[in-house]
Amino acid sequence: MRWEDVDSQxxxxxxxxxxxxxxxxxxxxxxxxxxxxxxxxFQKSLGITKHRLSDRLTRLVEEGILVK
Incomplete structure (x- = not known):
């Protein structure tokens, strides 16, 4: 199984x-x-780039884990 296919399981x-x-x-x-x-x-606490943080937060919102 490829990593890209994990979410379709x-x-x-x-x-x-x-x-x-x-x-x-x-x-x-x-x-x-x-x-x-x-x-x-979040950015200050984690030392993460804006792009990566935005990407991860967007994914968590799309998955219903977090709400805006």
Missing amino acids: ICSMARGLAIFGDRWTLLIIRDCFRRVRRFSD
């Missing part, structure tokens, strides 16, 4: 891995639990 573990399978996404979720809410605060 019927398995709930594979779908979860497709969403949370990189370190930035997990760190963003961690900061959410720490009540970080502003884009600039």
